[in-house]
Amino acid sequence: MNKKIKFIKDIVNNTFAFGIYIISMHIVFLPFMARHLEVDNNAKLLLFIMITNIVNLSLGQELGILYQVARKDNEEDNYVDFKLLLYKTNIVIFIFMVFILYILKLNLIDALMFGIISTLTNTRLFYLGIFRKEKKFKLIGITNLLFLTGIVFGIFLFRRGITFLWTSLLLAELLSNICIFTKVENIRKIEIKKTKDYNELRKSYLDLGFATLLTNFPTYADKLLILPLLGSANMSAYYAGTALSKMLFLIINPINGVLLAYLSTNEFGDGKKVIRKQVNINFIIIVLTFLLSIPLTYVATYLFYNQFLDKVVEILIPLSTIATFSVASSLLRVIFLKYANIRYLKYINIINIISFIVFATIGAKYFGILGFAYGVAFSKFLLWLSFYIVINRHQHK
Structure with a gap:
């Protein structure tokens, strides 16, 4: 075939x-x-x-x-x-x-x-x-x-x-x-x-697990952080508003899984060619995801979490930004894992988690749930930018 x-x-x-x-x-x-x-x-x-x-x-x-x-x-x-x-x-x-x-x-x-x-x-x-x-x-x-x-x-x-x-x-x-x-x-x-080879494998596992923990913490901890900052009702509303991200990953996660399976066997050929093509595709995905996620977030909330619709409408733009750069970062991360130095991942994620805590907390303090959402969105953008910079440098070595 x-x-x-x-x-x-x-x-x-x-x-x-x-x-x-x-x-x-x-x-x-x-x-x-x-x-x-x-x-x-x-x-x-x-x-x-x-x-x-x-x-x-x-x-x-x-x-x-x-x-x-x-x-x-x-x-x-x-x-x-x-x-x-x-x-x-x-x-x-x-x-x-x-x-x-x-x-x-x-x-x-x-x-x-x-x-x-x-x-x-x-x-x-x-x-x-x-x-x-x-x-x-x-x-x-x-x-x-x-x-x-x-x-x-x-x-x-x-x-x-x-x-x-x-x-x-x-x-x-x-x-x-x-x-x-x-x-x-x-x-x-x-x-x-x-x-x-067990000890070497364990070290690689701990390095990757720690780096991913730092990635996943801000991915899910926005819902944890909002609880003490803004209460249970806002937490439930924010979680409802991010439901579209899970729908988007209906497409992205399977692509990531299959892409990694094929990259692991070098079936796509030259690494620099793969990187260049995936980065170009990533920019197109950013534009399309943002434009689609605004109406889709509204529809998803209306259908499944209608009781939180009014609050979600307030934060529709930052929620769409969060979804966009979450998707784009996820795709770049697969290329990063294959071709870049995995040790850089922990530093990227430390920057991500610090920016997430700082901007989300400041945003919540001064602007409520809207400020919180924009703070999370900015941290997602910084995560994507970090992956892009490292991958771009690797491509031009």
Whole structure:
């Protein structure tokens, strides 16, 4: 099959798979819970989702990405080292999540169940990286379809009176993990024992995980920071307004996943040619995303979070700017991971997190939710600009 046709076909399959997940969380689960929970309980649920996203996307997903780009002759040894890192990471995540959620005033049972959910999410994200490397995008779709099934069943139980915050998420993760563990080859046969390359791999994982943590913190922490600054109601409204970003990533995340899978095999040829083409495309994406996101943000909020529409209209322009540079930065980051020095990533993200905290806090203090949103938007622009500068310099070496 022609490489371009296969590439497009894989993007379509991965988009469909990711679309199922987006539907599960941002069209079915979160809008339903926002309508049926008290504001404070909804804020608790959003708090967990944001914290676990920061943690799991920085660890489980990045471990899967590292597996995609890792070069090693012995594939079995490669898998053993990654699996050992996954086990250790899951233990740390469970302890951290239970502790932090209990400190944040969730009861012990809820904290424990959310801790279990986080470890299951981390496992799922890692193995989806393996499926992407093997280009098993249809299997990712099946996994996410089972995730949606768990969400729907949990909502059914909620309407029947089982109103725990975690029921739907637990069922979704259990079903999707069962699918994964029945499909991954040799999952029970391989002995877990460090290889000679384990320490080097662990160092790369920690470097990438820390750098991504710094990226993901401002990506999700805007919803965390707004809670103490502007309260639960503004937090829920702001989260509703950023729902379009999740819809946009219905397109962008699958492209990123497939692009990284192909870049890891050098199927696109010369690196400088790839960089030049992707940077040019990125500018076009910025313009189109901004123009489309303004009406789409309004429509998405009207359909799924109508109770917050008035507040979202106030911050429509900065929300569209946030969505635009989040998308553009995400695409540039894939090129950065392949061709640039990964050590620069931590410095880019430190600049990003400092600018996010400073500008969002100052904006909230003097201009309320509008100032907060513009502060976040400016930090997103700086993140994109940092990626662009480093990639552009690498291209002209």
